[in-house]
Amino acid sequence: MVVKTYRGLLADGGQDKIPLATKDGSVGYRIIKFQLFPTEPGQANAESTVKIFKTEQSSINNTVNFTDSDLLAAAYYQDALGHDFPSSLDVIFEREIFNQDIFVTHQDTVGSDACNYYLELEQMKLDQTQNMSATLKAIRGSAVD
Secondary structure (H helix, E strand, C coil): CEEEEEEEEECCCCEEEECCCCCCCCEEEEEEEEEEEECCCCCCCEEEEEEEECCCCCCCCCCCCCCCCCEEEEEEEEECCCCCCCCEEEEEECCCCECCCEEEEEEECCCCCCEEEEEEEEEEECCHHHHHHHHHHHHHHHHHC
């Protein structure tokens, strides 16, 4: 199994493009790990919502809608000042195979702090049927949304 890793620092309201598309769509990916980490652990209150989408987002918010066919993953990180309130992280991701670029967004709900993310993707060779299926899903999803 080939694993590709990506990491980044997203500003509040920020969006990163992770370039995965190939000319023939013969390489597929699946999320296997998605984690968040604050920029200044224990130094400030933070509530970060980070989401991964199949298409570029025109607006960034903290609303999570699991019926959105574009949404591949969502993570919510919460941290408070001091040791009385431990940090928490909730992560849910789709096991869907995709072969196009993906987009990571971040919104801080209590301030304007940035947030680090770490993403592991399983890379796989797609046969012609899988390639067509992943590409059609991407086309249908972008046409619906």
